Amino acid sequence: MTELASDILHWFKLNGRKNLPWQSTPPNIYHIWLSEIMLQQTQVITVIDYFNKFIICFPDLTALANAKEDEVMSNWAGLGYYSRARNLHKTAKIIASNHKGVFPKKYDEIVALPGIGPSTAGAILSLGSGLSTPILDGNVKRTLSRYHKVEGHYSLSKVMEELWRLAKHHTPQTKNAEYTQAIMDIGATICKPKNPLCGNCPIASHCGACLSKEQGIYPNKKPKKDKLPEKTITFLIFKNESHEVFLKKRPGRGIWGGLWSFVECDDNTEAIDLAIRQHNDSAKIIRRLSKFKHTFTHFNLWINPILVDSPGGLANYYDAGSLALGTPAPVKKILQAL
DNA sequence: TAATCGTGGCA
DNA sequence: TTGCCAAGATT
Numbered sequence: 400m401t402e403l404a405s406d407i408l409h410w411f412k413l414n415g416r417k418n419l420p421w422q423s424t425p426p427n428i429y430h431i432w433l434s435e436i437m438l439q440q441t442q443v444i445t446v447i448d449y450f451n452k453f454i455i456c457f458p459d460l461t462a463l464a465n466a467k468e469d470e471v472m473s474n475w476a477g478l479g480y481y482s483r484a485r486n487l488h489k490t491a492k493i494i495a496s497n498h499k500g501v502f503p504k505k506y507d508e509i510v511a512l513p514g515i516g517p518s519t520a521g522a523i524l525s526l527g528s529g530l531s532t533p534i535l536d537g538n539v540k541r542t543l544s545r546y547h548k549v550e551g552h553y554s555l556s557k558v559m560e561e562l563w564r565l566a567k568h569h570t571p572q573t574k575n576a577e578y579t580q581a582i583m584d585i586g587a588t589i590c591k592p593k594n595p596l597c598g599n600c601p602i603a604s605h606c607g608a609c610l611s612k613e614q615g616i617y618p619n620k621k622p623k624k625d626k627l628p629e630k631t632i633t634f635l636i637f638k639n640e641s642h643e644v645f646l647k648k649r650p651g652r653g654i655w656g657g658l659w660s661f662v663e664c665d666d667n668t669e670a671i672d673l674a675i676r677q678h679n680d681s682a683k684i685i686r687r688l689s690k691f692k693h694t695f696t697h698f699n700l701w702i703n704p705i706l707v708d709s710p711g712g713l714a715n716y717y718d719a720g721s722l723a724l725g726t727p728a729p730v731k732k733i734l735q736a737l
Numbered sequence: 738t739a740a741t742c743g744t745g746g747c748a
Numbered sequence: 749t750t751g752c753c754a755a756g757a758t759t
Contacts, residue, residue, distance in 0.1 A: 438755035479743025536755045
């Protein structure tokens with residue numbers, strides 16, 4: 400066992416997180432899988448409430464496999480990266496039909512499932528079955544980059560190969576579930592992106608970056624991008640006499656895939672008039688709501704919401720106060736303000 | 738290899 | 749206010 404693994408395991412006994420909602424003895428593989436998917440690019444604090452709500456609706460893999468897609472999406476709405484939810488549902492169905500409802504135990508089978516890549520597969524095997532399988536999530540990448548002063552940004556395949564090599568090198572044969580949880584805990588609570596708490600770190604005395612006071616240099620920063628592109632769209636909020644609003648299910652790919660949203664069109668008079676006529680020939684604009692910005696990782700979206708009177712509207716009109724459908728965050732924001 | 742895919746918290 | 753980016757995978 401490497402010194403890093405030994406130090407981390409010792410630290411874990413007293414300091415590790417052992418009461419997260421998806422942790423149990425023995426581990427529940429469904430909970431482990433679900434949490435790992437929710438935790439992709441998402442912090443623990445954000446996931447906890449979603450996880451608890453989700454396992455009440457879908458207590459086990461069979462319940463999830465038998466669920467309607469809209470019910471799954473509704474429980475995921477607000478968490479983001481919605482392909483995760485669609486793939487989660489797909490995988491539940493695959494396991495139900497191809498694996499007799501039992502989560503597969505082999506790495507090759509697990510990594511072949513939709514939404515599960517090499518790191519998530521490793522985490523499932525390690526945390527769920529205690530197998531000696533490396534992971535390489537953001538916490539491990541950051542911690543090992545500092546410890547070994549790895550040169551180059553993650554976007555370079557050469558850097559990722561080196562980090563995987565190091566991750567495998569430190570992954571112990573025994574106590575692997577504890578090690579995996581421990582190194583993620585250290586990454587999340589001590590070896591943080593900004594202001595790492597090296598004074599509390601069990602591996603600081605052997606950490607290259609800490610010893611040379613270069614915690615800010617490693618991991619190497621992402622090359623700066625130009626300004627984020629900006630887009631402006633119009634939301635048309637069709638409202639009938641019963642104060643119900645029209646929502647449309649978005650296609651299963653692209654932004655907000657599988658969620659329900661307003662009619663959307665370009666932000667100009669001609670496009671707006673056309674979209675209104677096409678939806679309901681007797682509809683008329685009531686008023687414009689205030690324009691607001693919604694920020695994504697890769698662009699900024701300006702949303703121009705317009706409230707439209709839509710007499711006779713019936714199909715796919717819903718009461719905003721008792722909506723059971725998943726909606727994008729900005730749509731939910733508008734619905735709550737109506 | 739580089740884009741795409743959400744949202745919210747924090748410095 | 750703006751920029752950064754989190755328990756990554758997919759195309």
